[in-house]
Amino acid sequence: MKIYVAGHRGMVGGAILRQLEATRPEAEIVTRTHDQLDLSNQAAVADFMQAQKPDEVILAAAKVGGIHANNTYPAEFIYENLMIEANVIHQAFRAGVERLLFLGSSCIYPKRAPQPMREDALLTGVLEPTNEPYAIAKIAGIKLCESYNRQYGTDYRSVMPTNLYGPGDNFHPENSHVVPALLRRFHEAKQRGDSEVVVWGSGTPMREFLYVEDMAEASLFVANLDPATYRANSDPMLSHINVGTGTDVTIRELAETISEVVGFTGTLAFDASKPDGTPRKLMDVSRLAAMGWTYKVGLREGLERSYAWFTDPSHENRMV
Ligand SMILES: NC(=O)C1=CN([C@@H]2O[C@H](COP(=O)(O)OP(=O)(O)OC[C@H]3O[C@@H](n4cnc5c(N)ncnc54)[C@H](OP(=O)(O)O)[C@@H]3O)[C@@H](O)[C@H]2O)C=CC1
Ligand SMILES: C[C@H]1O[C@H](OP(=O)(O)OP(=O)(O)OC[C@H]2O[C@@H](n3cnc4c(=O)[nH]c(N)nc43)[C@H](O)[C@@H]2O)[C@@H](O)[C@@H](O)C1=O
Numbered sequence: 001m002k003i004y005v006a007g008h009r010g011m012v013g014g015a016i017l018r019q020l021e022a023t024r025p026e027a028e029i030v031t032r033t034h035d036q037l038d039l040s041n042q043a044a045v046a047d048f049m050q051a052q053k054p055d056e057v058i059l060a061a062a063k064v065g066g067i068h069a070n071n072t073y074p075a076e077f078i079y080e081n082l083m084i085e086a087n088v089i090h091q092a093f094r095a096g097v098e099r100l101l102f103l104g105s106s107c108i109y110p111k112r113a114p115q116p117m118r119e120d121a122l123l124t125g126v127l128e129p130t131n132e133p134y135a136i137a138k139i140a141g142i143k144l145c146e147s148y149n150r151q152y153g154t155d156y157r158s159v160m161p162t163n164l165y166g167p168g169d170n171f172h173p174e175n176s177h178v179v180p181a182l183l184r185r186f187h188e189a190k191q192r193g194d195s196e197v198v199v200w201g202s203g204t205p206m207r208e209f210l211y212v213e214d215m216a217e218a219s220l221f222v223a224n225l226d227p228a229t230y231r232a233n234s235d236p237m238l239s240h241i242n243v244g245t246g247t248d249v250t251i252r253e254l255a256e257t258i259s260e261v262v263g264f265t266g267t268l269a270f271d272a273s274k275p276d277g278t279p280r281k282l283m284d285v286s287r288l289a290a291m292g293w294t295y296k297v298g299l300r301e302g303l304e305r306s307y308a309w310f311t312d313p314s315h316e317n318r319m320v
Contacts, residue, residue: 004030004054006039006088007061011168012103012161015216016058023220030054034061040083042091049095057092057100058223059085059141063134067200067277069175070131081137089144093154100156101223102145104138104240106208106281107131108160116246116284119160119238128278142240150236157230159222162244162283166212166302167309172319179209179303182255183310184317186262195266197259200274203252208244208282211302214295218243221293233291244283245295254299261303 003020007013008031020029030052037048039061063080070077085102092100109117110125122142127135138160145156165179173181182199189197222230222241234241249257255268285294297305310317 001026001056002028002030002052002054003056003058004052005058005060007059009033010060010064011166011170011212012164012215012219013058013060014168015166015212016060016219019213019216019220039087040080042083042087045087045091046094049091049097053095054092054097055099056223057088057097058219059088059100059102060219061088062103064170065175066177066181067130067275070134071275074133077131078133078137081134082140085137085141085144089141089148089156092156093148093152098155099223100145100154101219102141102156102158103219104142104158104160105135106160106162106242106244106283107135107278108139108142108240109281111278113281115280116282117242118284119235119240119242119287122238122240130275130277146236146239149239155227155230157222158240159219159243160240160283161215162208162210162242162281164210164212164215166306168212168318169306170320171310171317175320178207178251178254179258179306180310182258183262183303183307186259186264187307187311189266190262190264196269197255197264197266198269198271199251199255200271201251201276202272203250203255203268203270205251205276205278206248206280206282207251207254208246208248209254209299209302210244210295211297211305214297215243218288218293218295222288222291225291229291233287241288241291242283242285243288244285246283246285248280248282249299257300258303261300261307
């Protein structure tokens with residue numbers, strides 16, 4: 001059994017690789033770095049898939065970033081993600097790959113979808129402008145999988161992660177997501193002895209956060225589901241599966257918790273000039289629960305593990 005993990009040096013791909021190595025010792029796991037194989041290059045992906053002919057593909061490679069990055073580089077977010085998914089999914093099919101898992105995002109749902117958001121809320125309303133290009137690419141990824149399944153009988157599956165965080169995250173001060181951004185900002189403020197930390201936006205948006213080890217476990221759970229169970233719990237035209245905790249907090253509550261975890265004793269300030277983005281995007285996770293998976297690591301524990309990882313001098317914190 002040969003499994004190709006695309007994006008293995010990223011936060012989710014890295015967690016998936018660790019769990020595969022621990023649980024599938026018999027499998028041959030294939031990886032390539034971005035420098036070794038640019039997945040936006042159609043010919044390079046075709047040559048790689050024809051040479052490797054993996055049995056399974058886990059597509060965790062993508063152009064990923066927080067609200068500021070999405071709002072600043074929309075062309076990169078739509079182009080890179082469309083190219084990566086089109087190349088990997090099409091070339092996997094040409095190489096006879098039977099099973100593939102595509103990672104989308106909770107941002108595929110309409111800005112004002114009823115909460116919690118069920119899988120059938122997809123394409124029922126306008127998207128959040130700050131990440132619409134990325135969301136369009138991710139929706140196209142789901143439809144690529146579904147279209148190859150319908151026309152060619154492949155078994156290409158899609159999971160929609162909520163906001164993720166944990167070891168291996170991107171800690172870039174501007175382009176990162178809120179959890180790594182605030183872990184770093186509170187840590188540096190504590191080290192400098194600052195009296196205040198500025199948090200972007202109003203603090204009122206709500207977000208759901210899933211620890212990356214849980215995401216990796218859920219990804220492999222869905223990837224390994226027998227086809228009958230997967231089909232019985234999903235719809236061929238709405239085949240994606242939400243992955244989250246089913247609980248959310250305000251950004252203010254998140255910032256206060258991170259401040260406590262870091263041990264910062266100053267005050268919070270909110271910068272209203274920064275975008276809030278979607279007011280809320282809580283996922284309905286009952287479909288995945290019905291299949292037999294629920295999350296394990298709560299937010300406080302996950303933040304404590306993430307902060308320990310961030311401050312561990314034995315590795316370089318990635319910033320892209
Ligand atoms: N993090 C989050 O909160 C969420 C993530 N997701 C999805 O989960 C998946 C994984 O995200 P995450 O692990 O956080 O992202 P990361 O940015 O941590 O990892 C993405 C990986 O993809 C690689 N990559 C990017 N572009 C290319 C390319 N053209 N060719 C080859 N490799 C490439 C990156 O390599 P390099 O850095 O060297 O360019 C990196 O290793 C993505 O599909 C993302 O959309 C969904 C919802 C939330
Ligand atoms: C996973 C998800 O991630 C993105 O959407 P997002 O959830 O809006 O992402 P975010 O984590 O960047 O922000 C969440 C909230 O947090 C607030 N916030 C406060 N202070 C900081 C801060 O310092 N940095 C950041 N990034 N946000 C901050 C910020 O203003 C916003 O209200 C898209 O990639 C989307 O496509 C997607 O898939």
